[in-house]
Amino acid sequence: MKSGKKRRVRVRLGRNSYDIFIGALDGAADEIDRIAAGRDVAVITDANVAACNLVEPVCELCSGASKLGVITLRPGEKVKTFEAVAGICSFAAANNFDRHALFAALAGGVGGDLCGFAAGIYKRGIDFIQIPTTLLAMVDSAVGGKTGCDLPEGKNLIGLFKQPKAVFIDPAFLKTLPAKERRNGLAEIIKYGVIRDRELFERLWTQRRSLLNFNDLDFYTALIADCCAIKADVVAADEKESGLRAILNFGHTFGHALELLSGFKLPHGAAVARGMSLAAKLAVKVKLMDKAEADRIDALLDFVKLTPKTPSAATPETVLDAMRGDKKNRGGRITLILPEKIGRVKIVDDIPENIILDLLGEQL
Numbered sequence: 001m002k003s004g005k006k007r008r009v010r011v012r013l014g015r016n017s018y019d020i021f022i023g024a025l026d027g028a029a030d031e032i033d034r035i036a037a038g039r040d041v042a043v044i045t046d047a048n049v050a051a052c053n054l055v056e057p058v059c060e061l062c063s064g065a066s067k068l069g070v071i072t073l074r075p076g077e078k079v080k081t082f083e084a085v086a087g088i089c090s091f092a093a094a095n096n097f098d099r100h101a102l103f104a105a106l107a108g109g110v111g112g113d114l115c116g117f118a119a120g121i122y123k124r125g126i127d128f129i130q131i132p133t134t135l136l137a138m139v140d141s142a143v144g145g146k147t148g149c150d151l152p153e154g155k156n157l158i159g160l161f162k163q164p165k166a167v168f169i170d171p172a173f174l175k176t177l178p179a180k181e182r183r184n185g186l187a188e189i190i191k192y193g194v195i196r197d198r199e200l201f202e203r204l205w206t207q208r209r210s211l212l213n214f215n216d217l218d219f220y221t222a223l224i225a226d227c228c229a230i231k232a233d234v235v236a237a238d239e240k241e242s243g244l245r246a247i248l249n250f251g252h253t254f255g256h257a258l259e260l261l262s263g264f265k266l267p268h269g270a271a272v273a274r275g276m277s278l279a280a281k282l283a284v285k286v287k288l289m290d291k292a293e294a295d296r297i298d299a300l301l302d303f304v305k306l307t308p309k310t311p312s313a314a315t316p317e318t319v320l321d322a323m324r325g326d327k328k329n330r331g332g333r334i335t336l337i338l339p340e341k342i343g344r345v346k347i348v349d350d351i352p353e354n355i356i357l358d359l360l361g362e363q364l
């Protein structure tokens with residue numbers, strides 16, 4: 001992407017503040033050079049991203065580095081292991097990377113989370129930047145400083161909060177992204193409208209055709225910037241998730257249960273979409289929100305084809321049981337994010353389990 005719209009969003013976290021640059025990567029060449037020049041740099045990517053010829057242009061932008069290496073991971077969630085984190089650190093150590101070294105994640109959420117975690121622990125912490133390549137990473141995982149990896153016992157069980165030095169988002173990277181991966185990001189985008197920004201939701205509805213047109217780079221530049229601004233705002237208010245940040249989990253308590261019961265065959269976006277729809281219907285059931293509002297959420301999810309099948313292992317009882325195991329619960333109570341209207345949600349932990357069971361019985 002050579003020209004077009006450019007946006008910049010500031011994440012305000014005191015000493016850990018940083019900018020998110022949205023637009024053609026070339027347009028941020030000076031910023032990238034300012035961060036990378038004179039340092040040992042490792043670009044962490046995956047084989048699919050590498051096959052899209054994105055590595056070379058990024059390496060060119062880092063040409064002021066004192067050393068430059070590329071680590072190409074196998075694609076997919078399976079690689080999100082502690083061994084991969086150790087592998088990134090070993091690469092840096094074997095190449096004598098010093099404490100001023102920089103890691104750059106040129107990847108989706110998997111590579112980004114691994115890279116950030118490795119940066120958090122290599123030589124007790126070095127800088128890193130994010131250059132997200134999936135829509136989900138652009139609007140969600142690259143912003144906010146949660147890093148980590150999976151354990152055989154479960155997803156994202158170890159990690160740390162480590163904010164990047166900057167985030168560089170080029171929406172042109174989305175052109176090669178498979179439809180299923182695009183939908184994962186679309187679910188999070190719709191989530192932002194429901195939890196925090198009614199005007200954004202209205203825009204998503206009126207411009208829903210543009211939402212499916214990944215050649216409309218100006219539309220996507222503005223949209224990604226607006227989503228990043230919402231996430232930045234929530235994270236700035238609650239960096240380490242002791243309160244407000246939980247609202248980003250809208251749709252995820254039901255969604256994670258469905259993902260788990262599908263043996264992780266159900267894509268994250270489809271699971272979260274179903275979760276948002278169920279949370280909205282629960283809000284209607286407990287008279288927190290009007291049915292017309294819940295119907296509008298469903299209509300937008302339908303339009304972008306985020307209406308998944310229910311995993312065969314999902315019954316009201318198995319879903320409720322999986323929800324009880326959600327790591328965000330406190331004191332044995334299921335924590336849910338329920339909408340009061342489009343644009344405003346509430347964190348609740350006092351919905352009786354029999355009401356959740358009734359809802360699941362009606363909807364599954």
Ligand SMILES: NC(=O)c1ccc[n+]([C@@H]2O[C@H](COP(=O)([O-])OP(=O)(O)OC[C@H]3O[C@@H](n4cnc5c(N)ncnc54)[C@H](O)[C@@H]3O)[C@@H](O)[C@H]2O)c1
Pocket residue numbers: 046047048049052075076077080107108109110111113133134135136137140141142143144145146147156173174176177178181184
């Ligand atoms: N840190 C956070 O706050 C946070 C938030 C949400 C999700 N996550 C994590 O993010 C991960 C999911 O991220 P994801 O959905 O980006 O998955 P991913 O990184 O596995 O990428 C999805 C697929 O798209 C491919 N790909 C990436 N960019 C591409 C491009 N431009 N063109 C073609 N193919 C491309 C990848 O190789 C992969 O096969 C999960 O591990 C999740 O736990 C983290």
Ligand SMILES: [Zn+2]
Pocket residue numbers: 188252268272
């Ligand atoms: Zn999500």
